[in-house]
Amino acid sequence: MAVPKRRTSKSRRDKRRTHWVLNAPATNPCPKCAKPRLPHRVCPHCGYYKDNQVLEVKES
Amino acid sequence: MRHRKTGRKLGRTAAHRRALKRNLAEAIFRHERVKTTLAKAKEIRPYVEKLITLSRRDTVHARRMFARDIQDRKLIQRVFSEIGPRYQNRPGGYTRVLKLGTRHGDGAEMAIIELVERSPVIEAERST
Ligand SMILES: [Zn+2]
Numbered sequence: 001m002a003v004p005k006r007r008t009s010k011s012r013r014d015k016r017r018t019h020w021v022l023n024a025p026a027t028n029p030c031p032k033c034a035k036p037r038l039p040h041r042v043c044p045h046c047g048y049y050k051d052n053q054v055l056e057v058k059e060s
Numbered sequence: 061m062r063h064r065k066t067g068r069k070l071g072r073t074a075a076h077r078r079a080l081k082r083n084l085a086e087a088i089f090r091h092e093r094v095k096t097t098l099a100k101a102k103e104i105r106p107y108v109e110k111l112i113t114l115s116r117r118d119t120v121h122a123r124r125m126f127a128r129d130i131q132d133r134k135l136i137q138r139v140f141s142e143i144g145p146r147y148q149n150r151p152g153g154y155t156r157v158l159k160l161g162t163r164h165g166d167g168a169e170m171a172i173i174e175l176v177e178r179s180p181v182i183e184a185e186r187s188t
Contacts, residue, residue, distance in 0.1 A: 038161055041160060042161075042172075044160075049158055055172065
């Protein structure tokens with residue numbers, strides 16, 4: 001059965017992990033309230049989407 | 061292979077899926093705006109649109125076709141008298157899906173599905 005000949009060194013292991021990165025989701029400023037908002041979504045801050053189309057009242 | 065197989069299973073059996081579609085369609089006719097997951101909204105849209113298209117022509121036949129899916133007689137009356145006439149001149153596209161972002165708990169993408177021209181009466185009820 002195939003089996004590792006050498007234990008993976010810390011260096012090699014860590015180098016492999018250099019590509020394990022998370023990127024922040026792309027956001028755009030909301031045209032209404034200017035807070036960051038995911039594209040093509042209703043703004044969670046002001047509840048607007050496109051032409052002043054008000055949706056869902058904000059609580060608190 | 062799933063080549064050219066359309067439609068989502070939504071983790072349900074065929075019967076459960078059919079019931080879900082009917083329930084959601086009923087909710088849309090009643091409230092004109094419904095919040096669900098994006099997957100359900102997208103799945104329900106063509107189904108609701110076909111029902112609305114039926115309701116544009118008020119004949120006994122159309123009502124019976126409609127009643128195959130929605131049995132509530134009062135609701136059928138309301139759809140045929142209020143919703144159908146509203147869309148006489150609209151060639152489809154009676155509904156709109158708005159994305160809301162992800163839900164806490166399972167991270168499901170949420171959406172609102174609503175009728176394009178909503179009744180002012182129902183809108184007023186909502187705001188009170
Ligand atoms: Zn905003």
